[in-house]
Amino acid sequence: MCLLLTSGFRLYGVMLNLSSSPPVSYRAVLLNPGCWQYGVMLNRFAAVSEVKQHLPLNSSLCFIHPSPVRYPSPPHRQGQLKPYYLMNAASLLPVLALGVEEGDRVLDLCSAPGGKALAILQTADPALLCCNEMDPHRRDWLAKTLESFIPQSLSSTVTVSNQDGRIFGQSEAGMYDKVREENGHVLFLCHPQHGAVRLRERARLPTLQTQLLRSALAAVRPGGVAVYSTCTLSRSENQEVVEAVLNTCPGVELQDLEEELALPLQEHFTFTPLGHTPSLGHTPSLGLLVVPQQGQTWGPMFLSRIKRIY
Numbered sequence: 001m002c003l004l005l006t007s008g009f010r011l012y013g014v015m016l017n018l019s020s021s022p023p024v025s026y027r028a029v030l031l032n033p034g035c036w037q038y039g040v041m042l043n044r045f046a047a048v049s050e051v052k053q054h055l056p057l058n059s060s061l062c063f064i065h066p067s068p069v070r071y072p073s074p075p076h077r078q079g080q081l082k083p084y085y086l087m088n089a090a091s092l093l094p095v096l097a098l099g100v101e102e103g104d105r106v107l108d109l110c111s112a113p114g115g116k117a118l119a120i121l122q123t124a125d126p127a128l129l130c131c132n133e134m135d136p137h138r139r140d141w142l143a144k145t146l147e148s149f150i151p152q153s154l155s156s157t158v159t160v161s162n163q164d165g166r167i168f169g170q171s172e173a174g175m176y177d178k179v180r181e182e183n184g185h186v187l188f189l190c191h192p193q194h195g196a197v198r199l200r201e202r203a204r205l206p207t208l209q210t211q212l213l214r215s216a217l218a219a220v221r222p223g224g225v226a227v228y229s230t231c232t233l234s235r236s237e238n239q240e241v242v243e244a245v246l247n248t249c250p251g252v253e254l255q256d257l258e259e260e261l262a263l264p265l266q267e268h269f270t271f272t273p274l275g276h277t278p279s280l281g282h283t284p285s286l287g288l289l290v291v292p293q294q295g296q297t298w299g300p301m302f303l304s305r306i307k308r309i310y
């Protein structure tokens, strides 16, 4: 599949497996890695002509590869930047919603392993992209990702920091035009003991996410925006977090993403209606939710955009 999105993205989704079986639920898709698709995001800082020769280029917006293909992880070549990054195509949506423009100061509050930070740099040339990650091991992973894809000449533009995202907004209040916040994970089936630990971690996530989103909004200057995203279907980590923040943060306003993103991209992603919340006085829906389907396994991805008014 080849998706040519706006903002100069060139993203190619290559199916691992083609099947003619009938549509199955998102749960069946999530539990069957054999049917997952991967997007190939080309790196504008690297030589990509060799990669493009092997990708199914098509003049239409969307192209399904005629045969089952497994696209390899990008090779490491001494002294060369990696030509592409494999990702879930839905990961581009929060980046498109952020709408980074030339000269913006951008904060990626929970950045590791760095896929969306790389995607931001494919869309525009910000004046600053601060990639923050609190976990030291993941911060090292993030730094390696950036090193492998971004030229040295951008080292003063693209910085890595390791603050607790919950207090970042206090220490750098109003310093950024655009802030991206993402936390949470899809809960896959795993060893029962690990599953229990992850369930306990998960119970704490809505509170953590609410604190992170408040902090993200504190870091935004008046007129700027924060995009909140998760890769979960959980209402308590998605709509309820946004609702809690809108109810307690003065001077912020929810923005509608339906016309800007869901309508133009509905051919490529399965958006699930989330409904409106007139009781809160919000006319836009609290966000967009992309749900994976067989043959279009992008997501899960929830995203919401909030503007700081004052």
Ligand SMILES: C[S@@+](CC[C@H](N)C(=O)[O-])C[C@H]1O[C@@H](n2cnc3c(N)ncnc32)[C@H](O)[C@@H]1O
Binding pocket: 091, 109, 110, 111, 112, 113, 114, 115, 116, 117, 132, 133, 134, 135, 138, 163, 164, 165, 166, 182, 183, 184, 185
């Ligand atoms: C879902 S991942 C982010 C994925 C990343 N945005 C990307 O596209 O590659 C969430 C990250 O948030 C980090 N994190 C969790 N709590 C944090 C906090 N309080 N401050 C900063 N980062 C945090 C986690 O260590 C994890 O690396």
